[in-house]
Amino acid sequence: MTTHSAPDSSEPPQPAERGDPPPAVAAEADLEARSAAMHADPRFDELRRRLLRFVVPASIAFFAWYLLYVLMSAYARGVMSTEVVGSANIALFFGLLQFVTTFGIAILYSRYANRRYDPLADELRDELEGQPAVPGARKGDDA
Amino acid sequence: MISIAAETTSDERLITVILFGVLIAVTLGITVWASRQTKSATDFHSGGRGFSGIQNGFAIGGDYMSAASFLGIAGMIALFGYDGFLYSIGFLVAWLVALLLVAELLRNSGRFTMTDVVSYRMKQRPVRTAGSVSTLTVSIFYLLAQMVGAGALVALLLGIEEGETYLGMSADTAKIVGIVVVGLLMITYVSFGGMTGTTWVQIVKAVMLMGGALLVALLVLSIYDFNFGSLMNDAAEASGAGNAFLEPGQRYGVEVAGDAWQTMVNKLDLISLGLALVLGTAGLPHILIRFYTVPDSKTARKSVNWAIGLIGTFYLLTLILGFGAAALVGRDAIVAQNSAGNTAAPQLAEEVGQHFGGDFLGAVMLALIAAVAFATILSTVAGLTIASSSSLAHDFYNAVLRGGKASEQEEVRVARFAAIGVGAVSIVLAVFAQDLNVAFLVALAFAIAASANLPVILLSLFWKRFNTRGAVAGIYGGLISSVGLVIFSPVVSGKVDAEGNNLALLPKSIDISWFPLENPGLVSIPLGLLCAVIGTLMSNESEPERFAKLQVRALTGAGAERATKH
Numbered sequence: 001m002t003t004h005s006a007p008d009s010s011e012p013p014q015p016a017e018r019g020d021p022p023p024a025v026a027a028e029a030d031l032e033a034r035s036a037a038m039h040a041d042p043r044f045d046e047l048r049r050r051l052l053r054f055v056v057p058a059s060i061a062f063f064a065w066y067l068l069y070v071l072m073s074a075y076a077r078g079v080m081s082t083e084v085v086g087s088a089n090i091a092l093f094f095g096l097l098q099f100v101t102t103f104g105i106a107i108l109y110s111r112y113a114n115r116r117y118d119p120l121a122d123e124l125r126d127e128l129e130g131q132p133a134v135p136g137a138r139k140g141d142d143a
Numbered sequence: 144m145i146s147i148a149a150e151t152t153s154d155e156r157l158i159t160v161i162l163f164g165v166l167i168a169v170t171l172g173i174t175v176w177a178s179r180q181t182k183s184a185t186d187f188h189s190g191g192r193g194f195s196g197i198q199n200g201f202a203i204g205g206d207y208m209s210a211a212s213f214l215g216i217a218g219m220i221a222l223f224g225y226d227g228f229l230y231s232i233g234f235l236v237a238w239l240v241a242l243l244l245v246a247e248l249l250r251n252s253g254r255f256t257m258t259d260v261v262s263y264r265m266k267q268r269p270v271r272t273a274g275s276v277s278t279l280t281v282s283i284f285y286l287l288a289q290m291v292g293a294g295a296l297v298a299l300l301l302g303i304e305e306g307e308t309y310l311g312m313s314a315d316t317a318k319i320v321g322i323v324v325v326g327l328l329m330i331t332y333v334s335f336g337g338m339t340g341t342t343w344v345q346i347v348k349a350v351m352l353m354g355g356a357l358l359v360a361l362l363v364l365s366i367y368d369f370n371f372g373s374l375m376n377d378a379a380e381a382s383g384a385g386n387a388f389l390e391p392g393q394r395y396g397v398e399v400a401g402d403a404w405q406t407m408v409n410k411l412d413l414i415s416l417g418l419a420l421v422l423g424t425a426g427l428p429h430i431l432i433r434f435y436t437v438p439d440s441k442t443a444r445k446s447v448n449w450a451i452g453l454i455g456t457f458y459l460l461t462l463i464l465g466f467g468a469a470a471l472v473g474r475d476a477i478v479a480q481n482s483a484g485n486t487a488a489p490q491l492a493e494e495v496g497q498h499f500g501g502d503f504l505g506a507v508m509l510a511l512i513a514a515v516a517f518a519t520i521l522s523t524v525a526g527l528t529i530a531s532s533s534s535l536a537h538d539f540y541n542a543v544l545r546g547g548k549a550s551e552q553e554e555v556r557v558a559r560f561a562a563i564g565v566g567a568v569s570i571v572l573a574v575f576a577q578d579l580n581v582a583f584l585v586a587l588a589f590a591i592a593a594s595a596n597l598p599v600i601l602l603s604l605f606w607k608r609f610n611t612r613g614a615v616a617g618i619y620g621g622l623i624s625s626v627g628l629v630i631f632s633p634v635v636s637g638k639v640d641a642e643g644n645n646l647a648l649l650p651k652s653i654d655i656s657w658f659p660l661e662n663p664g665l666v667s668i669p670l671g672l673l674c675a676v677i678g679t680l681m682s683n684e685s686e687p688e689r690f691a692k693l694q695v696r697a698l699t700g701a702g703a704e705r706a707t708k709h
Contacts, residue, residue: 031702032692038699039691047698055243063421066236070417073229073391074410081390086372087379091225091390098232099455105239106451110444118441121699128701 034128047120054112058105065101069094156301156309158510166514167328170344170521174332177340184551185707187558188255188533189435190338192706196442198346200449203433205345206526207234207424207450208352208457209285210292210485210519211585216458217491218484220465221477224379224388226395227465231458233420238454240425240597242447247440248604249431252697254704257431257596258538260697261603261618264689265611271542273618277595278428278534280622281588282527283569285429288584289527290322290573292485293520297321299486300513322573329524330566333532334559338436341525348522353453355515356460359488359508362495363467374463377470388469408659416586419664423589426596429530438706467491471498483582489513528569532561579648583634583661587625590664594671595621602675604697607690609679616678621671628663631656 038044072080073091080091181187194202212234219227253259258274298317303309312320332340367374375389382388392398396413399405424430434443468477468487471494480486489512496508536558541549549557599617602609629635637656638647645651660666696702 028702035692035695035701036688038695038701044695044698048694051698059240059243062236062239066233066417066421069232070229070414074396074413077390077392081386087376087386087389088372089386089389092228095225095228095232098236099459102236102239102451103455106242106448109243110448113444124695125699125701128695128699 031128038124038128041124043120043124047117047124050117050120054109054117058109062101062105066098069098155506155509158506159300159513162510162514163517166518166521169347170328170332170518173343173347174336174340177336177343180339181335181337181555183707184255184537184554184558185704186339187337187555188432188529188537189704190342192436192438192704194342194436194442194446196437196445197449198342199433199437199442199446200453201349202342202345202436203430203446203450204453204457205347205349205352205522206429206433207454207523208349208519209289209523209585210296210516211288211582212457213352213356213461213519214292214296214485214488214516215483215582215585216461217464217468218477218481218487219394220462221468221472221487221491222382222474222484223394224382224384224465224469225391226393228458228462229391229395230416230420231461233417234424235451235455235458237421237424238447238451240422241430242444242451244601245425245431245597246434246443246447248697249600250434250437250440250443251700251703252604252693253435255432255435255537256534257426257428257600258534260693261599261614262538262542263603263693264686265603265614266684267542267547269615270611270618271538273615275534275538275543277591277618277622278538279531279565280626281591281596282428282531283565283572284584284591285427285588286524286527286531286565286569287572287576288581288588289520289524290325290569291576291579291581293325293524294318294322294573294577295481296485296516296520297324299481300489300516318577319574322577323570325520325524326566326570326573328521329528330563332521332525333528333562333566337555337558338432338529338533341522341529342433342436344525345522348518349453351515351518353457355492355512356457356464359492359495359512360460360463360467362499363463363471363491366471366495366498371463374466374470378466379469381470381473383474411665412660412662415660415662415665418668419586419590419593419662422593422597422664422668424592426592426600427588428534428592428596429526432530432533433526435704439703440700464488464491467495471495489516524569528562528565531565532558535561535565580646581648583629583648586662587629590625590629590662590667591622593621593664594625594667595619598668598672598675602679604694606679607687608685609675609690610682610684610686612682612684613675613677613679617671617675620674620678621667624670624674625663625667628658628660628667631658632661632663633659634661 072094080089080094082090084090084093185191216227216231219230249257249260252263256274258271261274262270295318298314298321301309301317303312303314303317332344363374379385379388384393387393395416396410399409437443437446465487468491472487472490477484477487477490480490489509492512493505493509497505536554540557541547541554595618598621599614603614633656634648635656636647636649637654639651640646
C-alpha cells in the first residue's frame with residue numbers, strides 16, 4: 001500500500017464548471033443541486049424500485065423464517081425433537097437450513113444487484129458527477 | 144479427563160507466554176507501520192478507504208467474532224448443547240440486515256460514523272450528540288464485557304490456581320494485569336495505528352481464529368472417523384442430558400415444571416434475545432464504521448459477503464468444537480475450570496493434542512488456542528475503541544463543540560486522545576467490575592443497537608417525513624428503554640438459583656426488579672421505533688430537498704467519499 005496525499009475527500013476530483021468560487025466547492029454545490037433534481041427523475045424511481053423489489057421481500061422472508069425457527073424452538077419442541085436420521089433431529093436440520101438460506105439470500109442478492117441494480121446506479125452516478133476528467137480517476141469499479 | 148489448572152506445568156505456561164509475546168510483538172509491529180500511514184482524518188477513521196472486499200470481510204469477521212462468540216458459544220454448546228447453536232444462528236442471520244438494508248447505503252452517504260447518515264438532513268447538534276451518546280454506551284458496555292472476560296481468561300489460560308503464584312502473580316493479580324495489558328494494547332493500536340492498524344490486527348486475528356478452529360475441529364472429527372452423528376451421540380451421552388442435549392430448551396426458554404408463569408417468561412426471553420441478536424448487528428457502531436474502509440458500496444457488499452461466509456463457517460466449526468468438548472473433555476472437567484464453560488475450547492485443544500501427540504502436543508495445542516483467544520479479545524476491543532474515539536472526535540468534538548469547523552489535524556488529534564480516554568475509563572471500570580457477572584452486557588449491547596440505532600438509520604434513509612425530533616426521540620427512547628428495563632430485570636437484582644445463591648449483579652439484599660425478562664429487546668425495539676415515529680409527528684420540521692439529496696446519494700453513490708489509498 002502506498003499513500004497518496006490526496007486532499008480531503010468530500011470534494012470529488014472534478015473539473016470546475018464555473019469560474020467564480022473555488023472549483024471544488026462549485027462542483028460540490030452543483031452536484032448537490034443535480035442530486036436533488038435527480039430524485040424526481042423517473043430513472044431514479046426505477047432505481048429505487050429495483051432495490052426495494054429485492055430487499056423488501058427478501059428481508060421479510062428471512063426475518064419470518066428466522067422468527068419461525070425461534071418460535072418453534074420455544075413452543076414446538078415436540079416437532080423439533082423428532083429424529084430424522086439417527087439422532088439428528090428436525091431442530092438440527094432447521095438450524096442448518098438457516099445457514100443455507102442466509103448464504104443463499106446473500107448470493108442471490110449479489111447476483112441480482114450486479115445484474116439489475118449496479119448498471120443503472122452507475123449510469124445515474126456518472127451523469128450526476130459528470131464524466132471523469134482522467135480515466136482511472138474513477139473509484140475502483142472493477143475492484 | 145483433564146483440567147488445565149491441575150496439570151499445567153511450567154513448560155506449558157512458557158509456551159503460552161511465548162506465543163502471547165509473539166502475538167503482541169506482531170501486532171505492535173503492525174501498529175508502528177500503520178501509524179506512518181495515518182495522517183488525514185480519512186486515514187485515522189477509515190484507514191484511507193483503501194481496503195479490498197476480502198480484506199474488509201476478514202476484518203469484519205475479526206471485529207465481530209468476539210471472545211463471547213468463540214469461547215462463549217463453544218462453551219455454551221459444550222454445556223447446554225443445542226441452545227448454544229441457536230444463539231450463534233442469530234449472530235449469523237443478522238448479517239442479512241446489514242447486507243440488504245444498511246452496508247451499501249451507509250457507505251454511499253456517510254463519511255466516518257453512523258451519525259453522519261442520520262444527521263444529514265437534521266439539526267446537527269442534537270442528533271450528533273444523541274448518536275455519540277448511543278455509540279459510546281453500546282461500545283463501552285461491550286468493551287466492559289470483553290475486558291472483564293479478558294482478565295479472567297488470562298488468569299485461566301496461564302492456569303494459575305487460587306493460592307498459587309506464577310511470575311510472582313496470584314490469580315487475582317493476574318486478572319488485573321490481564322485487564323490492564325489488554326487495555327494498554329488497545330489504546331496503543333487505536334491511538335497510533337488508527338483504523339489501518341486496527342484493521343490489520345483484526346485481519347490477523349480472523350486468520351488465526353479460522354485456522355485454529357478448523358484445525359481443532361478436523362482433529363475432533365478425525366477421532367470420530369469424520370462421522371458427525373457418532374460425535375453427536377457421544378456428546379449427548381457424556382452430557383448426562385441424553386437426547387435433550389440435542390434439542391432446544393436446556394439453556395433458553397427453559398420449561399420449569401409446575402411454574403407456568405416462569406416457563407412463559409423464559410420462552411418470551413428467548414424470543415426477546417433472538418430479536419435483539421438478529422436486529423442488533425446492523426446497528427453496532429464498531430461494525431458500521433467498517434463499511435467506510437472500502438473504496439465504494441460494491442466493495443462494501445463484497446466485504447459483507449466475505450464476512451457472512453467466514454462467520455457462517457466459523458459457527459459451523461463451533462458446533463463441532465462444542466460437541467467435541469462435551470464428548471472428549473466432559474461436563475465436569477469444563478465446569479470445574481469455569482462455570483460458564485468459557486475454557487471449553489482451550490481444554491478441547493489440549494485434549495485432542497494429547498490424543499494425537501502426547502503431553503507435549505497437548506501443551507502446544509493449548510498454548511495455540513490460548514493465543515487465538517487472546518488475539519480474539521484484542522481485535523474486538525480495538526474495534527470498539529476506535530468506534531468510540533471516532534464518534535467522540537467526529538460527532539461530538541467537531542460537529543457539536545466546534546460547529547464542524549475543526550481542522551482535520553485537530554480532529555485526528557482529539558480522536559487519539561479520545562482513544563486514550565475511552566481506554567482508561569474501560570480499564571478502571573473493568574477492574575472494579577472484575578468479580579461481577581457482566582456477561583449479560585453483550586446481549587444488552589445488541590439490544591441497544593437494535594432499539595436505538597437501527598430504526599433511526601433505516602428511517603433516515605427511507606422516510607421522507609423523518610426529522611430531528613424523531614431521530615433524537617428514537618435514539619434516546621431506544622437507549623433508555625433498553626438500559627432501563629435491564630436495570631429492573633433479574634440480571635441486575637433479585638435472581639437466585641435453587642440453592643438461594645445470588646445470580647444477579649447487585650447484592651442479594653437489594654431487589655429492585657419488576658421487569659421479568661432478562662433481554663429487553665421484545666419491548667425496547669418496538670418502543671424505540673415508536674418514539675422515533677411519534678417524535679417525528681410532533682414536529683413540523685421537514686427537509687424534503689435534503690431528503691431527496693440523501694436518498695440519491697445513498698442509492699447511486701454520487702458524491703460518495705473516495706478512497707485516498709490504493
